[in-house]
Amino acid sequence: MNEQQVRQEMVKWGRSIFERGLTAGSSGNISVKVEDGYLVSPTNSCLGFLDPGRISKLDGAGQLVSGDAPTKELPLHFAFYEKRPTAGAVVHLHSTYATALSCLSDVDPSDAIRPITPYVVMRVGRVPVVPYTRPGSPEIRPLIEKLAGEHAAVLLENHGPVVAGASLDAAVFAIEELEEAAKLSILLRGMPVRMLSPAAIADLDRHFKLK
Template structure:
């Protein structure tokens, strides 16, 4: 699959780390557990229903629950990408900028292509409580960072979800390169305007309360 090869070529997926899925009607097609995203072919994907029952193919990734959470959040989401990319993983280990975005509005392209990106509290990989937390986030988004874990991005198709993951990795790299230095951020008003213009989201001021973190 082109999406998996693109993630590998851009350095976002190494070895068997990460997973991806697409929605097809009432079914999900997902990368199997332990698969190399750069070597995926359509015939090797796991086919599941929304209850998590395996209908065809090999055993899917144990992280199916948070993929399903994103499809439940927004009917326009047709693809989900999860990667353990180096910069995003590093930023996921830091304290978040705000409750609704772990990353500040550093660049216009981050705001235009990704938008606000909250940090989801830590849970063991595959823990369904993490999916519950994602589904309950009370503001719109196209990406999250999983604490001490990596990134998830979504899109209307796999190409959009991959492009969002690439842009998220780039802004995380910029954030790390500027650590400890005075930063010139885009104004909140500019971020809101740009995000809205390009179909993304940026919260102006304090959002509704996010679900409580769990240990």
């Protein structure tokens, strides 16, 4: 896929994410790794109305080459690219249920999304909670770098989800699955929930090579 095609894919997925209410206003950001750097949604842009020609183009060192100024959330994106060699795209949203889960004080910080369904295990895996930092703060980068090697997704405390995937499609599918699992987790709070057993999770690992 060439750069122009990647730009169109970012526009397509940004519009889809926005129109389905997975992030509101100018919240959320997307980045995709390309051959000579990165394409990133611009700062204060609405994912529903991205202009392919104004998407930020960064070189391999993260310096702006063309387009509008990039999202202020670059540190969390580069944390995944640095520590997760398979990452080809990163998506950060303020989706309702995952963000709600990130605000709950009794969520397990080592695994906020319990293994309710096989698909959250297959597409998302364990989701740790990253301590709160100001949006855009460089302090987030080392916090995510500690986790990104073993986790494709995290919840930013009181902020929302971030997911890395091998491609933009994969990252979007995973963050959608995370949102659905977060919704189930909140709907089922206080109920006697049957989780997937360790044996069931091990079986998924054998068949789908989970990471």
